[in-house]
Amino acid sequence: MKWPITTIGFDADDTLWHNENLFEAHHRKYCDLLSEYHDASTVEKVLYETEMQNLELFGYGIKGFTLSCIETAISLTNGEIKAEEIRRIIEHCRNMLSHPVELFDDVEPVLEQLSSRFRLILVTKGDLRDQERKIAKSGLAPYFDHSEVVSDKTVESYARVLERANVPVDQFVMIGNSLKSDILPVLNLGGHGIHIPYRITWEHERVEKTPHEHDSFYQLESIAQLPDLVDTIVVGSNA
């Protein structure tokens, strides 16, 4: 069954550019900082628990993550951590926020090619200013007709985005690295999804089952494969 697509949605972090690798590097430094108190697996476990407790209030993004890192460091050291070490955690935060945007290979030619035939929209979640800064730094904004930063990616938030962008859901396919955030809510809404996994998946984004049997789902290894897949599955395409 071919898909009647007019609009392609792209996630940004870990779909168009590297992001989780910054957190991975930060986690390493953070575990080193606390290594005289606890082993890395304890640090990781307690940090994740703190992040999950704070998620509803702090939301996604580097600033909330940094506050969770500081809180965890204080609790894991029973308040022994030095102010200078906390200052270094904030310095890491600043480095992450000001890090250059590293595009994946092939992103730009793929967007250029697809933007001549489809309306492209960008749907990212997280901190508003940080996401806007990355979109600006990426140089990719001209390929997108519309971009939305949402505080979470749920069935409701996609419904709102599609309503604002005036896109019927059956004409929409979302491309992203997270099954939980980019694919499943869109499939549940009646749209289509193409999953391109990243090397690292944050524990919070993991789901048990990939919806391989779903008619509106595909999985690719790289964004470079996207134009060929689109040629094959979209109604009215030449292939």
Next chain:
Amino acid sequence: MKWPITTIGFDADDTLWHNENLFEAHHRKYCDLLSEYHDASTVEKVLYETEMQNLELFGYGIKGFTLSCIETAISLTNGEIKAEEIRRIIEHCRNMLSHPVELFDDVEPVLEQLSSRFRLILVTKGDLRDQERKIAKSGLAPYFDHSEVVSDKTVESYARVLERANVPVDQFVMIGNSLKSDILPVLNLGGHGIHIPYRITWEHERVEKTPHEHDSFYQLESIAQLPDLVDTIVVGSNA
């Protein structure tokens, strides 16, 4: 000259509900925390400098403010501040984020009355999740046709909001407590502005001159006066 208004934009923090009073209370506690090291005016001055240095990277909102508070406390105490005191700063952050929304008097009847004759939109700046939470808690969402959280309020960001909401600028009036963020960019764009000052204006939002002579500007003391002013100045109104 009457204004051809079809759409009324509202700022939220300190226009529909109290916000700056939370920061004021936080500042008092913060100065108390550091009172054994410095007097309150030094603490305020250095905190403000830190906030301004961090603004481009951290943006507006409680989480960035909290990171600036922690950094300032470390620097003002030469690293002597205890981890437990930093934990209390994060606890204040959590209290601010989870604080109930306290509407101003008369907001609800005013919005109800105006929403029957105009399209109302909400334009707030700051942290995406925090603003969304406050909009939800306020119970005011049903009066608004459209709401946008922006990372800054500039001529460009208003132009984008009005384009997305499909509103011609000369048919738009913005209501808010900040001349800098709510009024001047909209006047510069060719729209109209009604300023309703709050008891406290954050130093960063202060401007030198109120544009009293501008044809598209009014100032009120309270939102309760808004329907009468609208009756007087809008084209096609009954007054």
